[in-house]
Amino acid sequence: VSRPTILDVAERSGVSKSTVSNVIRGGPHVSPEVQRRVLDAVRELGYRPNGLARQLVLRRTSTIGVVVGDLANPFYGELVKLLERRANDVGYTTIASNTDGRPEREAARIEALLEQRVAGIVMLQFSGSGALLDELLADGVPLALVGSTDERVDCAGVDETRGLALAVRHLASLGHRRIAYATSPLVDARTDAARHESFVRACAEERCAEAPLAAATAVAAANDIVAIEQIERLEREGRRVPDDVSVVGFDGIDAAGLARIGLTTVAQPREQLAAAGIRLLLERIEAGPAAPARLVLLDPELVVRSSTRKERTWQ
Amino acid sequence: VSRPTILDVAERSGVSKSTVSNVIRGGPHVSPEVQRRVLDAVRELGYRPNGLARQLVLRRTSTIGVVVGDLANPFYGELVKLLERRANDVGYTTIASNTDGRPEREAARIEALLEQRVAGIVMLQFSGSGALLDELLADGVPLALVGSTDERVDCAGVDETRGLALAVRHLASLGHRRIAYATSPLVDARTDAARHESFVRACAEERCAEAPLAAATAVAAANDIVAIEQIERLEREGRRVPDDVSVVGFDGIDAAGLARIGLTTVAQPREQLAAAGIRLLLERIEAGPAAPARLVLLDPELVVRSSTRKERTWQ
DNA sequence: GTGAAAGCGCTAACAT
DNA sequence: ATGTTAGCGCTTTCAC
Numbered sequence: 001v002s003r004p005t006i007l008d009v010a011e012r013s014g015v016s017k018s019t020v021s022n023v024i025r026g027g028p029h030v031s032p033e034v035q036r037r038v039l040d041a042v043r044e045l046g047y048r049p050n051g052l053a054r055q056l057v058l059r060r061t062s063t064i065g066v067v068v069g070d071l072a073n074p075f076y077g078e079l080v081k082l083l084e085r086r087a088n089d090v091g092y093t094t095i096a097s098n099t100d101g102r103p104e105r106e107a108a109r110i111e112a113l114l115e116q117r118v119a120g121i122v123m124l125q126f127s128g129s130g131a132l133l134d135e136l137l138a139d140g141v142p143l144a145l146v147g148s149t150d151e152r153v154d155c156a157g158v159d160e161t162r163g164l165a166l167a168v169r170h171l172a173s174l175g176h177r178r179i180a181y182a183t184s185p186l187v188d189a190r191t192d193a194a195r196h197e198s199f200v201r202a203c204a205e206e207r208c209a210e211a212p213l214a215a216a217t218a219v220a221a222a223n224d225i226v227a228i229e230q231i232e233r234l235e236r237e238g239r240r241v242p243d244d245v246s247v248v249g250f251d252g253i254d255a256a257g258l259a260r261i262g263l264t265t266v267a268q269p270r271e272q273l274a275a276a277g278i279r280l281l282l283e284r285i286e287a288g289p290a291a292p293a294r295l296v297l298l299d300p301e302l303v304v305r306s307s308t309r310k311e312r313t314w315q
Numbered sequence: 316v317s318r319p320t321i322l323d324v325a326e327r328s329g330v331s332k333s334t335v336s337n338v339i340r341g342g343p344h345v346s347p348e349v350q351r352r353v354l355d356a357v358r359e360l361g362y363r364p365n366g367l368a369r370q371l372v373l374r375r376t377s378t379i380g381v382v383v384g385d386l387a388n389p390f391y392g393e394l395v396k397l398l399e400r401r402a403n404d405v406g407y408t409t410i411a412s413n414t415d416g417r418p419e420r421e422a423a424r425i426e427a428l429l430e431q432r433v434a435g436i437v438m439l440q441f442s443g444s445g446a447l448l449d450e451l452l453a454d455g456v457p458l459a460l461v462g463s464t465d466e467r468v469d470c471a472g473v474d475e476t477r478g479l480a481l482a483v484r485h486l487a488s489l490g491h492r493r494i495a496y497a498t499s500p501l502v503d504a505r506t507d508a509a510r511h512e513s514f515v516r517a518c519a520e521e522r523c524a525e526a527p528l529a530a531a532t533a534v535a536a537a538n539d540i541v542a543i544e545q546i547e548r549l550e551r552e553g554r555r556v557p558d559d560v561s562v563v564g565f566d567g568i569d570a571a572g573l574a575r576i577g578l579t580t581v582a583q584p585r586e587q588l589a590a591a592g593i594r595l596l597l598e599r600i601e602a603g604p605a606a607p608a609r610l611v612l613l614d615p616e617l618v619v620r621s622s623t624r625k626e627r628t629w630q
Numbered sequence: 631g632t633g634a635a636a637g638c639g640c641t642a643a644c645a646t
Numbered sequence: 647a648t649g650t651t652a653g654c655g656c657t658t659t660c661a662c
Contacts, residue, residue: 002374005655016633021657029631046454051430052376053655056367057638059317070396072569077392081385081413093427095410098396112408115366139361232574254387259547260575320639331649336641344647368639372654634661645650 004045013041024049055117064281065113066096067106069125070186073225075251075270076124079146082274083122090282092119101186103127114141120281122146125188140289146277147268148191149295154284156276156296160194161201163266163300164220167248168202170264170302171218175311176246177208180216182230187222195222195250217245217311224249224256224265231263231307246308252301262306269298319360328356339364370432379596380428381411382421384440385501388540390566390585391439394461397589398437405597407434416501418442429456435596437461440503455604461592462583463506464610469599471591471611475509476516478581478615479535482563483517485579485617486533490626491561492523495531497545502537510537510565532560532626539564539571539580546578546622561623567616577621584613 006024010017015034023030023038030038041047055061064087068076084094095118097109106127113121120142126133136143137152145155171179181199183192199220203210213219213230221227227249231241241247249256252267276296284291321339325332330349338345338353345353356362370376379402383391399409410433412424421442428436435457441448451458452467460470486494496514498507514535518525528534528545536542542564546556556562564571567582591611599606 006657007655017656018634018658019632022632025657027657031631034631048426048429050371050432050655051427052367052371052432053638054657055638056365056371056640057655057657059638061367071386071399072389072393072396074387074389074392077389078387080411081387081415084386084413085415093410093412093431095408096395097408098399100396100400111363112366114363116408117365117367228573235574255570258543258576259550261573321641322639332639333641333650334648337648340641342641346647349647365639368654369641370654371656372639372641374654632662634659636657636659638656640654641652643650643652646648 003050004047005050006047008045009038009041009047012045013037061117061119062092063116063118064092064094064278065110065116065118065121066094067099067109067113067121067123067125068096069099069101069188071096071098073186073223073253074255075224075253075268078253079124079270079274082271083146083277086274086278090278092278099125099127101125101127101188103129103132107132110136114139120144120285122277122281123148126150126190127188137289142281142284142289144277144281144284146273148188148194150190152293154280154294156273156280157298158268158273158300159297160191161198163250163268164195164198165202165205166266166300166302167220167250168199168206168208170304170308171220171246171248172206172208174218174246174308175313176218177311178211178216178218179203179208180211180213180219181222182213182219182226183222184226184229187226192222218308219245219247221247221249224251224253224263227263227265227307228255228261231261242307242309244312246311248308252303256303256305264305264308265303266300267303268300272298318365319362320365321362323360324353324356324362327360328352376432376434377407378431378433379407379409379593380425380431380433380436381409382414382424382428382436382438382440383411384414384416384503386411386413388501388538388568389570390539390568390583393568394439394585394589397585398461398593401589401593405593407593409437414440414442416440416442416503418444418447422447425451429454435459435600437592437596438463441465441505442503452604457596457599457604459592459596459599461588463503463509465505467608469595469609471588471595472613473581473583473588473615474612475506476513478565478583479510479513480517480520481581481615481617482535482565483514483521483523485619485623486535486561486563487521487523489533489561489623490628491533492626493526493531493533494518494523495526495528495534496537497528497534497541498537499541499544502541507537533623534560534562536562536564539566539568539578542578542580542622543570543576546576557622557624559627561626563623567618571618571620579620579623580618581615582618583615587613
């Protein structure tokens with residue numbers, strides 16, 4: 001039941017396999033007559049070119065690896081989907097690898113991608129192990145970070161400083177002075193670090209203080225999932241959102257926009273992130289490892305909904 | 316900058332490439348001394364086996380294709396994630412392909428998977444084009460459907476009849492007699508058809524009637540996303556859920572469990588679905604195309620929350 | 631315009 | 647225990 005090969009097609013159409021190869025790849029110098037015969041044979045035999053063999057001989061693949069922390073988070077699900085669409089448009093396929101945020105899984109999945117000789121890797125998640133990054137860079141693996149940033153690699157991300165500044169400024173303008181930062185283990189460590197850092201800075205600028213969750217009148221979450229979890233937790237504990245405490249998220253997932261949730265959030269431009277990520281990666285593949293790292297910084301946008309309101313004492 | 320090959324390793328460690336191959340694959344008959352030398356060479360050279368070449372010569376891959384309709388739907392995102400984990404556990408990798416529910420994209424993505432010579436395909440989405448299925452079957456492609464069913468292929472799914480019966484019976488017991496069925500284009504056509512059919516049957520059994528959305532006191536949705544959209548729509552139109560109309564979903568996504576949403580839903584056992592899907596596929600790969608198609612029917616579970624209540628006139 | 635031949639990097643008999 | 651050899655299915659010079 002072995003699949004037919006290019007040789008079978010050659011035999012059946014009475015030409016050599018090079019000629020078959022030429023017509024299949026739309027190569028040059030093929031007489032219409034021969035072309036027809038070959039195409040007929042292809043159809044009759046149900047021939048399907050072996051991509052593995054082709055990639056082996058070409059010594060390059062048109063596959064892009066996508067490393068993601070949590071596919072069950074719709075923000076990443078959608079990003080993966082957009083990346084795939086984008087990649088398809090330019091003739092690439094993608095392989096998505098879920099890491100559950102575990103560094104050892106991340107390393108293993110990347111290793112597997114490299115053994116498959118992917119043309120490059122887009123990382124939506126990056127455990128932050130600098131060693132891994134250095135190794136990849138040293139290996140000359142084309143890399144692009146989407147949604148987080150690192151000086152050493154090409155990145156497409158949102159301006160994290162502005163992002164959390166937007167959130168904190170919004171809360172401050174509503175009179176909040178004691179703001180908590182909420183996160184979870186599923187948040188990519190680097191992203192988390194960046195967001196927390198800028199949260200702290202923005203607090204300083206706006207003269208608010210970082211407070212523990214129990215003592216805060218508002219919470220800024222590392223992402224929308226965390227924000228929604230916080231709303232759940234708060235209301236379970238009898239504190240109303242936004243009446244008792246305001247909550248703002250980050251990402252702009254669809255669920256945040258539901259009337260029942262109404263999460264004020266800092267939305268990321270997902271389409272643009274995906275587009276920039278693929279573009280950066282392809283250009284990196286083109287340019288080689290020596291070219292300087294580039295950074296595409298997109299603007300996040302504050303979407304105000306009903307999870308934030310004036311601090312109580314101000315009413 | 317070409318990567319080192321097995322030959323480079325052989326040369327550096329002063330053995331033949333078969334010996335290198337043996338130690339790398341943990342093959343037999345390798346003296347500890349030679350083993351050490353080879354491993355050293357591997358490390359020094361930064362050698363990484365070429366999976367493409369290996370798969371080509373083995374004439375089989377350990378890659379499973381996963382075809383999914385909408386990765387941005389967290390139910391599918393999670394399913395893909397679980398499938399990947401499961402597959403990894405048994406030595407396989409997965410490559411997920413998003414189709415956006417479009418049959419032509421579905422066909423194209425499957426074609427690409429086959430050219431990559433995937434060992435088999437798990438379909439979470441199936442456009443329902445019988446022709447495509449027949450073709451795959453005729454080609455002897457190992458196939459497993461997860462979440463939908465077809466007599467011709469191995470399937471792991473929830474008992475759709477029971478699933479919607481659960482929903483309708485629940486609504487009927489609350490006094491609802493005019494129930495609408497809600498769906499959307501993103502719902503896999505076959506799944507949609509199956510659910511609607513059993514909805515109709517359950518209505519007959521419970522003596523309810525299928526009603527248009529505007530005239531219904533309750534709505535059964537094809538999945539949780541649709542259900543949540545319906546809640547949005549209804550409340551935007553000024554009809555409260557569950558006070559004016561009850562809504563029940565299907566799938567059991569995390570968001571349904573949020574207190575703010577509180578969606579009564581028919582939950583699918585996602586872990587078990589993923590596990591069964593992978594198991595069926597592997598057994599199919601093992602058994603060959605001739606073996607009879609198998610069906611794993613799992614029990615859905617009604618999770619009652621706050622989106623359903625007694626029909627008003629009954630109070 | 632078409633074919634013959636030389637690999638791509640690897641595994642698996644079969645020798646030794 | 648290790649080496650030799652013959653491919654896996656394809657692309658690509660280079661002849662004809």
